[in-house]
Amino acid sequence: MIKYNLICECGKTFESWFSSSDAHDVQQRKKLINCIYCDSTSVRKSVMAPNLFSKTNKTSKNTNIEKKIKKQLLELRRYIEKNCKNVGYNFPREARSIHYDKKASKGIYGMATPEETLELLEEGIDVATIPWQNKSEN
Numbered sequence: 001m002i003k004y005n006l007i008c009e010c011g012k013t014f015e016s017w018f019s020s021s022d023a024h025d026v027q028q029r030k031k032l033i034n035c036i037y038c039d040s041t042s043v044r045k046s047v048m049a050p051n052l053f054s055k056t057n058k059t060s061k062n063t064n065i066e067k068k069i070k071k072q073l074l075e076l077r078r079y080i081e082k083n084c085k086n087v088g089y090n091f092p093r094e095a096r097s098i099h100y101d102k103k104a105s106k107g108i109y110g111m112a113t114p115e116e117t118l119e120l121l122e123e124g125i126d127v128a129t130i131p132w133q134n135k136s137e138n
Contacts, residue, residue: 003015007046074133087109089110091109
């Protein structure tokens with residue numbers, strides 16, 4: 001898609017989107033482009049500046065966002081490790097035990113396959129998959 005600034009013989013300018021530059025040219029030759037103000041087909045492209053983004057600014061911004069997210073995930077990991085019990089690969093069994101036996105628990109965390117996680121959710125057991133941030137990456 002490409003956006004052009006168009007100007008009519010009536011002096012008004014407006015924007016319009018086209019699937020390509022060639023699509024604009026074909027529609028222009030067939031007089032299919034009308035002014036949105038006066039309905040004239042005497043419309044032409046006006047001078048327009050390209051919308052360019054600085055790659056370095058975008059990369060820098062993305063890097064800062066990534067660092068912030070990694071920091072928040074590491075803080076979440078530390079909180080979970082401090083306040084919950086690591087049950088490792090026994091997570092699905094332990095989660096079911098807590099849910100069905102109505103056992104009190106200070107909270108658990110561990111490992112589950114995507115299939116096991118789906119089964120737990122289908123059983124009405126609230127679980128969440130959290131991207132585990134390595135402590136050494138931050």
